[in-house]
Amino acid sequence: MPACPEVGAGFDAAAFTERIKQCGAGHLVFSVRCDQGMAYYDTKTGIRHPSLPYDLFGRLAEACKQEGIALTAYFNGGISSAEGLQHRDWTTLNFDGREYREPRFTPYVRTMCYNSPYREHLISMIKEVAQNYPVSGFFIDCLSPYPCICPLCVKMMKEQGIDWTDKEEVVTFSGASALRLSNDIAEALMSINPGYLLYFSGVGYEEQAAISSYYECVSLPNSTGYDFLPVMSHYIRTLGKEPVVNMTGRFYDWGDFGGLRPEAAIKYDLLYGLANGMRPSVGGHFHPRGDLNNAVFDRIEKIYKELQTTEPWFEDAKNITEIGIVYPKSLENLSNDRQLKSAVRMLSELKQQFDVVTTFSDWSKYKVLVIPDDVTFDAEVTRRVKEHLAAGKAVISSGSSGL
Ligand SMILES: [Zn+2]
Structure with missing residues (x-):
């Protein structure tokens, strides 16, 4: 796959964090290793993006520290094209013998086997970031139960009396493997800093109750529908963990590069979450060059400024239910x-x-x-x-x- 050129060439960490601060946001989640398996920091373990000539995440971490913005490092835990290409035995093996998943020709073609040496590789990258950068937490994404019948998984399933020819049983086994990996990540991170913000997307809320420190609900109405957030907001708040972050998007879908939803649509999602005990968050994509997209920041700033005027109604508020x-x-x-x-x-x-x-x-x-x-x-x-x-x-x- 040809590498995207000029990654980070236009990135100004100070200007970026200043805009975030102007919006009134106190917490930023930023990709330190993306869905493509590329790292954006100085790594001895992973693959730094070939078009990135400097430590982008390091500059960002320093700027966030100066601005007093909490920075969470985003890792995609389940998908990694570049690492999967280098280590074919780290990828999942499907029932029909292929390693690609459907739809095949998307950026998300390779899913990783949680029982392969990839697990140690991911944990060591996460530890590398924890030890070298002043981050507040880790968001580990896409730990979904991708089925895998590689030799390692089949051996483990046989030992546990699981029928590896039964698709449902294999998916359940994969979910348990994702949880086991999450447990190991949490253990490694807690020994470095017990105060980290930790969330494992793809693992069930109740399954990760003992290891995560907060919950996220990712909801883009265009793909999840407008009934999704009402169900999830009324459920997650019963699990006794705070904060619950309500992440909508500035676009219509995660694959929508360049889209910008109307102000009313984004504001509706965030206000609904606030009324139901969730904290607001807006997901976006960065231009690979790192250019500031002022139209996006202007919209988010306007919405956040308006939300801040309602603070007395949601700060420390509790939803009283009957x-x-x-x-x-x-x-x-x-x-x-x-x-x-x-x-x-x-x-x-x-x-x-x-x-x-x-x-x-x-x-x-x-x-x-x-x-x-x-x-x-x-x-x-x-x-x-x-x-x-x-x-x-x-x-x-x-x-x-x-x-
Ligand atoms: Zn496997």
Whole structure:
């Protein structure tokens, strides 16, 4: 793949951080190693971008320190084209024997095997950044359960009695491998600085509860739909971790290079999050040359300035809820469950204060439990609902729920 030319040639770290400060943002997440597997810092372990002649991340870290902006280092944990090309045995092997994933001809062609030597490589790069730069935290992205039947994974699955010919079992195994890698990353980082901000995207919120220090919800309505954020905001806040960051985008999609959403659209997402206990964040792409895109900054600054006028209403505010929508099903479907989305929309239109709850959190504070349409009761849900009824409180159960 030909390298993008002039990477970082127009990057002015001081001007960039000054604009961020003008927007009123106090926290920046910036790519230190991207989806292409290229590093933007002085690395002895990884592959520095061939068109980048200097330590871009180092300059940025220094400028952020001077401006008092917390800087989180972004690593793509699951996708890495350049490293996958150099180490073909580090990539996932699909059921049909190919290493490319669908759609094949995108920048995201290679996914990495969490059980290959890639895991040690990634951990050592993360430690390298932690030891050499004044960062506040790490955002590890795309730790999704990409199925892999490479010899290493098959050997481990056989040892654990997992059927490696069963696609569902392989995906579950991959999810467990991603969590195991996340645990090892967290352990390595906590020994360096226990105060790091840590989040592992792609790993379930409840699965990473013991190792992450905050949660992110990435929501671009053009791809997730406008019912996604309402469901997720009412759910994530029940898990007891703060802050919950609500990341929308300045564009319509992550592959939308150059797009800029209207002011009202971005503002709507951020205000919705603020009203539901989330902190605002706007995702963007940098021009590879590092040029400042003033049109984007002008828009974000205008929106952030307006949000700041509402601070007295959201700073230290708590969402007081009386209703719990019960969702004990697979969390993978949480954002796509039609019955759940419908219940969330109905209670929102009725202007009720509610949460979406799994069995991860306590239900005792709710006066009403809403159990939408097709919830099958297991022993734990049965016990909780009986306890709720015994306390003289109400249940609204629709469809076949509980039958
Ligand atoms: Zn593998």
